[in-house]
Amino acid sequence: MHEYIALLRHNKDYRFLWLGNVVSQLGDWFNLIAAAELITELSDTGVAISYLFLARFLPLFLFSPLAGVLADRYNRRTLMVISDVLRAVVVLGFLVVGVTGQVWLFYLLTIAQFALSALFTPARSAVVAMVVDRKELVTANALDSFTWSTMLALGALLGGVVAAVFGAETAFVLDGLTFLLSAWFISRIVLRARVVDGPGQGGWLDFVDGFRYLWGRPYLLILSLIKATGSLVWGAINVLEIGFADHVFPFTLFPLAAALRIEDGGTASLGIIYVVSGLGTGLGPLFMRRILGSKPPRLIFGAALGMVLVAAGIWGLGTAPTFGLFLLATFVRTVGSGTIWVFSAVLLQIVVPDRYRGRVFAFEFAMLTLTQSVSTLLAGMLQDSPQWGLQPGALLFSGLGALFSLGWIAFYSWSRRNSTHERVQAFWYAGD
Helix, strand or coil: CCCHHHHHCHHHHHHHHHHHHHHHHHHHHHHHHHHEEEEEEHHHHHHHHHHHHHHHHHHHHHHHEEEEEHHHHHHHHHHHHHHHHHHHHHHCCHHHHHHHHCCCHHHHHHHHHHHHHHHHHHHHHHHHHCCCCCCHHHHHHHHHHHHHHHHHHHHHHHHHHHHHHHHHHHHHHHHHHHHHHHHHHHHHHCCCCCCCCCCCCCHHHHHHHHHHHHHHCCHHHHCCCCCHHHHHHHHHHHHHHHHHHHCCCHHHHHHHHHHHHCHHHHHHHHHHHHHHHHHHHHHHHHHHHHHHCCCHHHHHHHHHHHHHHHHHHHHHHCCCCCCCHHHHHHHHHHHHHHHHHHHHHHHHHCCCCCHHHHHHHHHHHHHHHHHHHHHHHHHHHHHCCCCCCHHHHHHHHHHHHHHHHHHHHHHHHHHHHCCHHHHHHHHHHHHC
C-alpha cells in the first residue's frame, strides 16, 4: 500500500481528482440503494428493475460520443465540474418522485443524471493520464478501482442503513451534497496545457475521426472492447442479485434480523452483497497486479483470467445453496470484473495519444453501456419468465462468460505468436 499512499502524498492534482471520486462514488451508491428501494415500492417486477438500469446505462451509450469529442476539445476539468454541479440539482429532483409516486418522472430524472455522467466519465479517464506519470498509471488505476470498490462497500452499507432507517429521500439529499463537494475538489486541479488539433469538424465527425484511429489499429480496437464483453455478462447480475436478495436470501430469514429489528430483509441482504462486491473489486486488481506485474502482455493475460473468474463466480451465484456460498461466489466474480476493469483501462491509457484519448474512452464507455443495457434487459425478462427465473438465468450468463473467456484466452495466445504483437508493443513504448 506504500506506493498508493506515496502517489496521493506527492501528486496534488491526482489527490484532488481522487478525493472528488471518493465523495462522488459514496453518494452514487447511496443513490443506487435508495433507487432500488423506491422502484420496488412503485413496481416490484424484474422488468421494472431492468428499466432502472436501462435508464442509467442507455444515456451513457447515447451521449458518450459527444462527450468524448467535448473531452478532446475543451477543458476537461471544467467539463467535470459542470457535470457534478448539474447532477447535484438533478438528484434532488428524486425527492419529488417520493411524494408523487410518478414512475415516469423517476426514469426521466435518472436519464438526465446519467446523461451528465456521460460527460464526466471520458473526461476523468483522460485526465488520469494527464496528472500521473506513465509508470504510475497502473498504481493510479488500481487505486481508483480500490476506491470505487471501497465506496461500493461503504456506500452500500451506509446507504442501506440510511434508506431503511431514514428513508430514500435522505439518501438522495446526501448524494446531491457529494456531487457539490466533488465539484469543489476537481476545481482545484491544475492541468497542463494540451495541444488541440485545429477547430475540429464538429460533433459526430470528430467522433468518427477518433473511431478511424481505432479502426486503423485492429489490435487496439479489440482491447477497447474488453469491458464491453465483460459487461454483457456481469451487467445481468445488477438485476438478478436484487431478486436473489429479495426472494432467495432476504435477511429476515436469519435470526440476527430479528435482534437488529430489520424489517426490510431485501435491502439489508443487498447491502451485504454490495459490501462483498466492493471487497472483491478492490482487492482483485491489487492481488492480480502483484502476481502478474504491469507489462502489457501480462495485463492482457490478466484480463482473460478475469473473465474466467467472472464466469465461475456467476455459476456459483446460480448454484449456491446458502447465503454464505452466494457471497463467496460474489467475491470471486468481482475479483474478475475488477481485474478486467483496471487492466483494460491501463492498456488504453498507455497506448492512446492525448489528442484521441477522450474519444477512445468514450467509444469504450459507449460499448460498455450498450452491452450492459442489453444484458440487464434480458436479465429482467428471464427473472419474470416462469420458464427461467433467477438461478437458470444466472447459469445462462455464466455459460456466456465461459464462452467469452475462451475468446480472450485465444486472443492472448494469438498475440503472443503473431509478429504484430511485437510491433504493437514497440508502438506502445514509443508513445505513437
